[in-house]
Amino acid sequence: MIRLHHVPASRSFRILWLLEELGLDCELVHHSIRDGSLRDPAYLAKSPAGRVPALEIDGEVIFESAAILQTLCERHPQAGLAPVPGAPERVRYLELMGFAETMASLIENLNMQHLFLRDPAQASPVVLKLITARLAATLGALEGMLGDHDYLLASGFSAADAMMGFNLFVAPYYVKLDPFPGLLAYRTRLEARPGFIAARARDGEQTFYTQDFYPVPEA
Ligand SMILES: N[C@@H](CCC(=O)N[C@@H](CS)C(=O)NCC(=O)O)C(=O)O
Numbered sequence: 001m002i003r004l005h006h007v008p009a010s011r012s013f014r015i016l017w018l019l020e021e022l023g024l025d026c027e028l029v030h031h032s033i034r035d036g037s038l039r040d041p042a043y044l045a046k047s048p049a050g051r052v053p054a055l056e057i058d059g060e061v062i063f064e065s066a067a068i069l070q071t072l073c074e075r076h077p078q079a080g081l082a083p084v085p086g087a088p089e090r091v092r093y094l095e096l097m098g099f100a101e102t103m104a105s106l107i108e109n110l111n112m113q114h115l116f117l118r119d120p121a122q123a124s125p126v127v128l129k130l131i132t133a134r135l136a137a138t139l140g141a142l143e144g145m146l147g148d149h150d151y152l153l154a155s156g157f158s159a160a161d162a163m164m165g166f167n168l169f170v171a172p173y174y175v176k177l178d179p180f181p182g183l184l185a186y187r188t189r190l191e192a193r194p195g196f197i198a199a200r201a202r203d204g205e206q207t208f209y210t211q212d213f214y215p216v217p218e219a
Helices: 012-021 067-077 090-116 126-144 159-165 166-171 181-191 195-202
Strands: 003-004 027-030 056-057 058-063
Touching: 003 012, 003 159, 003 195, 012 067, 012 159, 012 195, 056 067, 056 195, 058 067, 067 090, 067 181, 090 126, 090 159, 090 166, 159 166, 181 195
Parallel strands: 003 027
Antiparallel strands: 003 056, 056 058
């Protein structure tokens, strides 16, 4: 039995997607970021910072999306979704897994200021401008890393695409992707994957974003 603690359109989508790519079913436990359920002691025992994803699998609970993806890849080596230690693409793969969280933490910071502050006047235009510029820089760097490959690793789709690909569906709320045609084509390629389509069908409706784009406010 695999049970995924999930919030629609959050980092737990990475896990839902990889499970679909691996052909594994899971039970979804839906949470909300706003209703306090992630701070319930019973949930904190599974995910100590009160975050999603957390994955319950064979009596074990795993938190942190990179650790969960890696564990799933190691349990299913026949799928070849993560280069093994010593493989030529291993270092690039590890870089991408970490870099995806560098990018996601910038998005999270923007979410916090644009969406979750009770009083929007508390958001700092200077900080918003700085973080948005940092997010744009990571997207530019990612486009360079992708080069002319179909996926982030030259050998093909991997867990790094699930880890990073998720970001490309939320970053555009803050940074338009038009200046990054390589990333736009990559995102279209990801969206066409049967595993992605199946995961989207189960994801649920996101409730955070009420606008298509959140510009940096004037300082
Ligand atoms: N590094 C963690 C970050 C997890 C994380 O922050 N998840 C967000 C959703 S994308 C969350 O649960 N936020 C709830 C909160 O901050 O209260 C991972 O990759 O799993």
